Amino acid sequence: MNIIKAALLTGCFFVCACENDVNEVRELGRRKANVEEGRNIESYLSMNGKMRAHLTAPLLLRSDGDSGKMSEFPNTLHVDFFNDSTKQIESQLNADYGRYKENDNKIYLRGNVVFFNNKGDTLFCEDMYWDQTAEKFYTNKKAVVIRNFGRTRFTPLNGLSATQDFKHLQFFMLKDDSFFFVPDSTQSGSSPAPAPAALDSAPKIRPSMTARPI
Numbered sequence: 001m002n003i004i005k006a007a008l009l010t011g012c013f014f015v016c017a018c019e020n021d022v023n024e025v026r027e028l029g030r031r032k033a034n035v036e037e038g039r040n041i042e043s044y045l046s047m048n049g050k051m052r053a054h055l056t057a058p059l060l061l062r063s064d065g066d067s068g069k070m071s072e073f074p075n076t077l078h079v080d081f082f083n084d085s086t087k088q089i090e091s092q093l094n095a096d097y098g099r100y101k102e103n104d105n106k107i108y109l110r111g112n113v114v115f116f117n118n119k120g121d122t123l124f125c126e127d128m129y130w131d132q133t134a135e136k137f138y139t140n141k142k143a144v145v146i147r148n149f150g151r152t153r154f155t156p157l158n159g160l161s162a163t164q165d166f167k168h169l170q171f172f173m174l175k176d177d178s179f180f181f182v183p184d185s186t187q188s189g190s191s192p193a194p195a196p197a198a199l200d201s202a203p204k205i206r207p208s209m210t211a212r213p214i
Contacts, residue, residue, distance in 0.1 A: 036062040041073075045132065051087070054080045057098070073098040081164065091117035091166065093130075105133050120149035121166050125159075135164035145169065152180040 038060040045053040057077040063070050079093040096111025107130040115123040115137065125143035130136075140159040146152070155175035162169040171178075 034064060038062065047132070047135070050084060052082060052084075054082070068101060068103040070102070071100040073100075089118075091115065095128075106131050115166070117166055119166075120147065122146045123160075123162070123166075130164075137162045137164065140172075145171075147180075154178045154180075 039058060041055070041057045041060045043055045044051055045055060055077060056079075057073040057075070059073065059075040061072040061074060063072075074097055076094070076096055077098045080089045081091040081093070082088065083090045093109075093113075093115045095109040095113045097109070099108045099110075100106070109128045109130060111126065113123075113125045113128050123137070123143060123145050125139050125141060127141045128137055128139040128143075131138070138159065138161040142155070142157050143160050145154040145156070145160065147154075154169075154171055155178050156171035156173060157175055158172035160169055160171045
């Protein structure tokens with residue numbers, strides 16, 4: 001009986017020891033990314049040796065994972081885009097969250113995304129990608145685009161693609177209340193365009209179209 005008891009106790013101890021070893025191995029096998037934290041971030045972005053944008057954010061989380069280096073901006077970010085010739089700010093971008101993967105060279109933006117320029121153009125959406133290499137914005141989610149200080153309004157339900165300077169846009173599945181005002185041919189070229197008083201009086205447009213500068 002004593003031999004049997006000793007054998008049982010030894011077996012229990014062996015099982016417990018093996019269980020602990022398994023947990024330790026699992027813990028050692030978990031790869032924890034090294035996360036670096038930075039605050040009050042300022043970063044200048046350049047293309048072809050020219051300064052194109054200035055990014056600011058209150059918090060930056062930078063990690064190096066299996067898919068490469070990634071930077072996250074969890075507490076909002078702001079970007080100023082500069083004109084090539086004058087170096088003046090010509091457009092700005094705001095978002096609640098941003099994520100940048102160096103391998104893709106793209107920035108994912110989410111939450112109250114707003115892009116606007118000094119020509120009276122504004123883009124609103126909840127989800128968007130900024131491709132730095134192609135200098136384009138694109139999304140497959142609903143967006144609202146207002147141009148020429150409210151004289152033109154588009155609501156693409158399936159997203160859009162736009163150049164970074166906002167001169168050329170392509171919309172996908174426009175909502176029925178999208179509109180633009182055509183200047184009156186009887187007015188002189190210097191006369192201001194009429195204010196968008198009523199949507200019913202606006203001309204209808206096709207469900208999908210490409211917008212050019214007006």
